[in-house]
Amino acid sequence: xxxxxxxxxxxxxxxxxxxxxxxxxxxxxxxxxxxxxxxxxxxxxxxxxxxxxxxxxxxxxxxxxxxxxxxxxxxxxxxxxxxxxxxxxxxxxxxxxxxxxxxxxxxxxxxxxxxxxxxxxxxxxxxxxxxxxxxxxxxxxxxxxxxxxxxxxxxxxxxxxxxxxxxxxxxxxxxxxxxxxxxxxxxxxxxxxxxxxxxxxxxxxxxxxxxxxxxxxxxxxxxxxxxxxxxxxxxxxxxxxxxxxxxxxxxxxxxxxxxxxxxxxxxxx
Numbered sequence: 001x002x003x004x005x006x007x008x009x010x011x012x013x014x015x016x017x018x019x020x021x022x023x024x025x026x027x028x029x030x031x032x033x034x035x036x037x038x039x040x041x042x043x044x045x046x047x048x049x050x051x052x053x054x055x056x057x058x059x060x061x062x063x064x065x066x067x068x069x070x071x072x073x074x075x076x077x078x079x080x081x082x083x084x085x086x087x088x089x090x091x092x093x094x095x096x097x098x099x100x101x102x103x104x105x106x107x108x109x110x111x112x113x114x115x116x117x118x119x120x121x122x123x124x125x126x127x128x129x130x131x132x133x134x135x136x137x138x139x140x141x142x143x144x145x146x147x148x149x150x151x152x153x154x155x156x157x158x159x160x161x162x163x164x165x166x167x168x169x170x171x172x173x174x175x176x177x178x179x180x181x182x183x184x185x186x187x188x189x190x191x192x193x194x195x196x197x198x199x200x201x202x203x204x205x206x207x208x209x210x211x212x213x214x215x216x217x218x219x220x221x222x223x224x225x226x227x228x229x230x231x232x233x234x235x236x237x238x239x240x241x242x243x244x245x246x247x248x249x250x251x252x253x254x255x256x257x258x259x260x261x262x263x264x265x266x267x268x269x
Contacts, residue, residue, distance in 0.1 A: 128173065200215055
């Protein structure tokens, strides 16, 4: 009888101790959770995005890098989205130095995979990624939004430098994926007597909901070789188009790419 009573008393005492312990632990865990939530709330949206980028690229706390965050409604919901452009110039130079590739890096116009494009949809906790943009690390990416492949989505393009040229990549987002739909030069061979220049037009179609992309031969109005200090950094004051169509492209929904048709749509010109 005693043993049973003792056992009950012991169990009761043990239960009380466990209850107190659980209560203390629950309180401690709740305090930690509330503290973490307060810390999460205290940082800005931009700081949260920067942390996501640093985690994605394994950027150490000591590294300096450039980050641009551009807000726009990219997909079909009502939440504001973010286009994020990242340049890791310092990391690029440290990387080539540690691998003794500094001369080769200079010969290629400081070109490497150190410019990045990310998209953050609404309040998602995951960045949408795409292939890094091979380009001159001395220049950050420049972006512009536009309506191109859909009236319900917002597309964008980024411009970047490769040697003495300016290149452009077009992107669109569908679901949780970023598609590179088209790439083309804006101009090339700066420093030559006659550089290659294009006027890139986004043309309405009478038979397609998507816009076409047409490249017309063009010229620089202010082109003077004697005044160009750095062919890799040349910025034209103005590009003058012509009626001379070089090539044009239509959007293919199946491949999510701009492709050239069999014949130009003469009736739409």
